[in-house]
Amino acid sequence: MKVVASAPEGLEHYLAEEISNLGGFNINTYKRFINFECEFDTFYRIHFYSKLAFRFYREIASFDCYDKQSLKNGVRDSFDWLNWLHYEKTFNVQVTGRTSSLSHTHFTALEVKNSITDLQKAAWNKRSNISLDNPDFIIHLHLNNNKGILSLQSSVESLHKRGYRPAVGNAPLKENLASGLINMTKWNGKVPLIDIMCGSGTFLIEAINQFLEVPINIDQVYLFENWFDFRKDIYLIEKNKAKNKIINYAKLPKVIGCEINKKVYEQAKVNISLAGLENYIELINNNFLQLESKYKPGLILCNPPYGKKLGNENELIYLYEQIGIFLKNNFSGWEFWLLSGNPKLTKYLKMKSSLKIPISNGGIDCRWIKYIIR
Numbered sequence: 001m002k003v004v005a006s007a008p009e010g011l012e013h014y015l016a017e018e019i020s021n022l023g024g025f026n027i028n029t030y031k032r033f034i035n036f037e038c039e040f041d042t043f044y045r046i047h048f049y050s051k052l053a054f055r056f057y058r059e060i061a062s063f064d065c066y067d068k069q070s071l072k073n074g075v076r077d078s079f080d081w082l083n084w085l086h087y088e089k090t091f092n093v094q095v096t097g098r099t100s101s102l103s104h105t106h107f108t109a110l111e112v113k114n115s116i117t118d119l120q121k122a123a124w125n126k127r128s129n130i131s132l133d134n135p136d137f138i139i140h141l142h143l144n145n146n147k148g149i150l151s152l153q154s155s156v157e158s159l160h161k162r163g164y165r166p167a168v169g170n171a172p173l174k175e176n177l178a179s180g181l182i183n184m185t186k187w188n189g190k191v192p193l194i195d196i197m198c199g200s201g202t203f204l205i206e207a208i209n210q211f212l213e214v215p216i217n218i219d220q221v222y223l224f225e226n227w228f229d230f231r232k233d234i235y236l237i238e239k240n241k242a243k244n245k246i247i248n249y250a251k252l253p254k255v256i257g258c259e260i261n262k263k264v265y266e267q268a269k270v271n272i273s274l275a276g277l278e279n280y281i282e283l284i285n286n287n288f289l290q291l292e293s294k295y296k297p298g299l300i301l302c303n304p305p306y307g308k309k310l311g312n313e314n315e316l317i318y319l320y321e322q323i324g325i326f327l328k329n330n331f332s333g334w335e336f337w338l339l340s341g342n343p344k345l346t347k348y349l350k351m352k353s354s355l356k357i358p359i360s361n362g363g364i365d366c367r368w369i370k371y372i373i374r
């Protein structure tokens with residue numbers, strides 16, 4: 001199969017590495033997506049083990065496309081719709097990109113839909129209904145350089161939603177972004193991990209799931225189950241392997257989350273227990289200033305408020321000063337990773353960074369900054 005995977009900007013290379021480790025090959029990396037090839041078993045497996053992808057799309061056809069007529073013919077002739085899309089199945093069409101005469105994605109999507117339903121009507125005198133919320137198929141058309149590429153989306157929901165976070169705190173990180181940031185720290189699971197402002201617990205849950213290679217989204221219903229060449233036998237083998245995977249939680253070092261806000265702390269507790277990690281993450285409802293440093297040096301993470309979504313910039317100056325002073329006084333020898341969305345505030349830490357990685361967090365231009373605490 002030829003597959004496209006979308007990812008948060010800045011994580012494309014990490015996604016490529018992840019997919020390669022899971023069995024994907026011929027991988028190419030672009031801005032916010034990668035493409036690759038894989039066999040059926042890998043395709044099913046990546047849904048359970050990719051921690052970084054938003055979505056997977058399987059390429060099914062491509063054709064020359066400049067205008068309405070070439071679009072209509074291209075869609076009609078480039079794929080075996082009648083075998084794949086029975087009129088009892090629902091679908092919707094999504095379009096990205098443009099050509100000079102196909103510049104309205106909504107109009108283009110309607111043309112794609114008509115081309116498919118015309119075929120169905122000619123064959124059966126009946127056509128599929130369109131479903132926006134709960135379709136059996138999601139068909140994508142990407143237009144670029146007078147080419148149309150058709151693909152099928154493999155899940156309705158984005159895969160960054162793992163089901164453990166019905167309750168979100170203030171300004172939570174997307175799960176796949178958190179996982180990617182952890183990946184960049186190269187945390188090896190051998191030293192303690194502390195999130196001093198853990199919010200809904202995303203960093204800690206993702207760090208453990210990544211380190212122990214915990215499968216995710218196993219019980220979802222996937223759109224690929226409706227595909228004509230769905231290999232249920234192979235899928236069930238992969239699903240059962242994931243379900244029965246033995247996870248050695250005993251390997252984990254000390255993992256601590258600290259959250260000052262009682263309500264957010266309670267939500268984090270729910271999330272952590274839904275992720276099955278209540279015995280492996282110590283959650284503290286307090287100001288981080290009360291944290292004790294009684295472990296061997298490890299990693300401290302922090303996604304503080306930075307005045308864009310949460311908190312007023314001036315009030316936050318004091319908070320950043322406190323973080324810097326507290327860490328230098330109590331956690332010398334530890335590594336500190338800060339997700340900064342505001343360089344003016346970061347200065348008030350009065351710490352010298354050793355690495356700064358640009359990252360986009362929900363459209364905010366951020367830096368993932370590494371410090372060695374001295």
Ligand SMILES: C[S@@+](CC[C@H](N)C(=O)[O-])C[C@H]1O[C@@H](n2cnc3c(N)ncnc32)[C@H](O)[C@@H]1O
Pocket residue numbers: 169170171172173174196197198199200201202203258259260261264286287288289303304305310
């Ligand atoms: C941007 S949010 C963190 C979001 C988190 N990464 C997530 O994915 O849910 C910042 C969190 O820091 C908490 N916080 C602010 N000041 C704190 C302090 N002094 N000690 C501990 N937590 C604090 C806030 O209540 C808020 O939940």
